[in-house]
Amino acid sequence: MAAVIIDGQEIANAILKGLAGEVANLKSRYGLVPGLVSVQVGEDLSSQSYARSEARAATEVGIKYSTKSLAEEASPEKLLKTIRDINANPQVHGIIVQLPLPYWLDRDKVLAAVTPQKDVDGLHPLNRGLLATKDGEPLFIPSTAQAVMFLLAKSGVQVDGARAVVVGRSNTVGLPVSHLLMRGNATVTICHSRTRDLGGVTRQADILVVAAGQPGLIRGDMVKPGAVVIDVGINQVPDRQSKIGYRLLGDVNFAEVKEVAGFLTPVPGGVGPVTVAMLLENTLLAAIRQGSAAGILPSDYQLRAN
Amino acid sequence: MAAVIIDGQEIANAILKGLAGEVANLKSRYGLVPGLVSVQVGEDLSSQSYARSEARAATEVGIKYSTKSLAEEASPEKLLKTIRDINANPQVHGIIVQLPLPYWLDRDKVLAAVTPQKDVDGLHPLNRGLLATKDGEPLFIPSTAQAVMFLLAKSGVQVDGARAVVVGRSNTVGLPVSHLLMRGNATVTICHSRTRDLGGVTRQADILVVAAGQPGLIRGDMVKPGAVVIDVGINQVPDRQSKIGYRLLGDVNFAEVKEVAGFLTPVPGGVGPVTVAMLLENTLLAAIRQGSAAGILPSDYQLRAN
Numbered sequence: 205m206a207a208v209i210i211d212g213q214e215i216a217n218a219i220l221k222g223l224a225g226e227v228a229n230l231k232s233r234y235g236l237v238p239g240l241v242s243v244q245v246g247e248d249l250s251s252q253s254y255a256r257s258e259a260r261a262a263t264e265v266g267i268k269y270s271t272k273s274l275a276e277e278a279s280p281e282k283l284l285k286t287i288r289d290i291n292a293n294p295q296v297h298g299i300i301v302q303l304p305l306p307y308w309l310d311r312d313k314v315l316a317a318v319t320p321q322k323d324v325d326g327l328h329p330l331n332r333g334l335l336a337t338k339d340g341e342p343l344f345i346p347s348t349a350q351a352v353m354f355l356l357a358k359s360g361v362q363v364d365g366a367r368a369v370v371v372g373r374s375n376t377v378g379l380p381v382s383h384l385l386m387r388g389n390a391t392v393t394i395c396h397s398r399t400r401d402l403g404g405v406t407r408q409a410d411i412l413v414v415a416a417g418q419p420g421l422i423r424g425d426m427v428k429p430g431a432v433v434i435d436v437g438i439n440q441v442p443d444r445q446s447k448i449g450y451r452l453l454g455d456v457n458f459a460e461v462k463e464v465a466g467f468l469t470p471v472p473g474g475v476g477p478v479t480v481a482m483l484l485e486n487t488l489l490a491a492i493r494q495g496s497a498a499g500i501l502p503s504d505y506q507l508r509a510n
Numbered sequence: 511m512a513a514v515i516i517d518g519q520e521i522a523n524a525i526l527k528g529l530a531g532e533v534a535n536l537k538s539r540y541g542l543v544p545g546l547v548s549v550q551v552g553e554d555l556s557s558q559s560y561a562r563s564e565a566r567a568a569t570e571v572g573i574k575y576s577t578k579s580l581a582e583e584a585s586p587e588k589l590l591k592t593i594r595d596i597n598a599n600p601q602v603h604g605i606i607v608q609l610p611l612p613y614w615l616d617r618d619k620v621l622a623a624v625t626p627q628k629d630v631d632g633l634h635p636l637n638r639g640l641l642a643t644k645d646g647e648p649l650f651i652p653s654t655a656q657a658v659m660f661l662l663a664k665s666g667v668q669v670d671g672a673r674a675v676v677v678g679r680s681n682t683v684g685l686p687v688s689h690l691l692m693r694g695n696a697t698v699t700i701c702h703s704r705t706r707d708l709g710g711v712t713r714q715a716d717i718l719v720v721a722a723g724q725p726g727l728i729r730g731d732m733v734k735p736g737a738v739v740i741d742v743g744i745n746q747v748p749d750r751q752s753k754i755g756y757r758l759l760g761d762v763n764f765a766e767v768k769e770v771a772g773f774l775t776p777v778p779g780g781v782g783p784v785t786v787a788m789l790l791e792n793t794l795l796a797a798i799r800q801g802s803a804a805g806i807l808p809s810d811y812q813l814r815a816n
Contacts, residue, residue: 312640312643312646312647328639329636329639329640329643329646330635330636330639331639332639332642332643332646333634333635333636333637333638333639333640333642334618334635334639335639335642336638336639336641336642336685336689337618337635337638337681337685338679338680338681338685339681340618340635340638340681341618364704365704365705365706367706373644373692374644375643375644375645375646379642379643379644383642386679386700386702389702389704391699391700391701391702391704391705391706391711392699392700393697393698393699393700394692394697394698394699395697396692396695396697398670398671398695398697399671399697400671400673400697405697
């Protein structure tokens with residue numbers, strides 16, 4: 205039986221619509237316009253493409269999105285000063301540092317410069333630390349990990365007690381997803397490039413989340429029949445047939461796995477759009493918290509949950 | 511074939527001997543006496559017993575150990591002020607907040623009050639966050655987790671590529687051990703009270719670390735023959751035969767598992783003494799860093815590795 209394909213674009217559209225209503229309300233009733241700044245160092249193509257999706261969705265929702273671009277050779281001091289200036293700007297409620305940074309910059313030091321209250325991508329070491337503990341309360345959670353959990357909830361799978369396998373241990377996806385699954389009482393196994401017999405491990409998964417950055421890594425015979433498979437991979441694979449010269453492939457062999465899994469997210473159109481929606485939701489949350497703290501909003505103003 | 515029993519006390523003694531030599535050198539050549547303060551709120555018996563072991567070993571090594579006791583009903587403000595005063599005291603290089611704290615205190619807020627440079631137990635959310643990421647560089651790592659890794663190294667097991675199962679997801683043991691095993695390239699599964707078919711999971715482990723707080727939880731038939739089993743549990747079980755009214759039992763059924771495992775740590779005398787040794791090593795490291803920063807030690811002074 206073929207898997208149910210989870211339509212991430214449709215789910216994202218519904219979230220964005222809700223956010224647009226909230227933003228309109230904040231503007232008309234309180235004059236508060238949520239602001240998000242993307243800090244980009246150098247010209248990494250995939251992060252630029254990602255930033256364009258963010259900008260498009262932000263505009264759709266009514267969030268003021270702007271980009272602060274620094275040359276690849278910008279000094280660490282200049283980058284840190286840029287971030288500090290944005291921290292101090294009351295018109296900006298959220299900051300995203302586009303990753304990867306050029307390798308010679310100290311990523312954790314840069315991420316730690318973002319004020320935790322504006323860290324809408326949840327990558328400040330302090331927010332990561334609070335997420336990585338059983339009952340810590342991070343101010344924000346990395347949006348890709350949030351998107352994965354949102355899609356799991358949409359599939360109706362019970363996380364509590366499930367065997368979950370996460371392939372990939374990145375700071376931005378694999379690890380935060382593992383922590384969220386663990387908080388949801390799944391029994392979580394984290395696999396990576398040094399895992400022996402990957403298929404033997406992934407076949408045990410009721411929930412399989414793949415964020416390895418390897419196109420087509422997960423084949424049909426590596427999936428337990430009926431499992432929920434969330435494909436976080438977005439790989440640009442050269443393709444002469446395509447106008448843009450490449451096509452996007454996930455980490456999952458879609459054709460094979462859709463015959464085995466119970467639920468499956470496509471690439472593109474799966475995790476990606478929901479990630480952007482979560483980032484914007486976090487930005488709205490940040491704006492509401494900062495607006496309440498500044499007395500612009502009533503102190504008990506709440507973001508309506510999606 | 512019976513397991514090799516890893517003698518934690520003997521391993522700890524060797525570490526302590528090395529530390530004593532270092533401390534003597536710091537004192538005689540630079541007049542620097544490493545100082546460690548234990549902050550205790552209320553009268554939790556097991557943390558008091560743990561603190562006594564710390565005090566004894568610290569004295570043996572030449573580290574100045576003192577205890578700051580607050581009444582159980584001490585206000586959060588008073589506790590935070592106590593910690594800030596210790597932060598500011600240049601004679602003190604390390605601070606341990608004895609856990610558990612009374613439940614009405616906000617543990618993460620208290621741990622976050624310790625200056626990260628003196629956080630020798632590695633429990634500041636920032637240090638936890640840096641540990642919880644693949645390549646973050648925490649200033650200190652929780653000493654129990656360090657002890658587990660040290661004992662694994664002593665057993666000669668190869669962590670890279672191994673299947674590791676951690677039972678228990680506490681902030682102080684289960685999670686940091688998982689992160690360290692992951693950094694060592696093990697494929698790690700974290701089990702807990704909501705895990706279904708625990709034995710089915712633990713039987714897959716080449717390395718089994720148990721920190722569940724349940725005496726005798728791991729039976730012989732839950733262990734893969736030849737596995738390395740590290741028992742972090744220390745449970746006080748009432749025993750009328752004993753002078754002190756109880757005896758200490760681990761989370762592993764020792765009699766059964768020693769017939770199956772390849773290596774096994776006993777309780778008491780396994781992880782416990784090595785944990786104390788690691789805490790003191792961290793204190794020495796803190797003293798050296800702070801001494802170097804203050805110009806008391808040469809800036810390139812290094813702690814000799816054990």
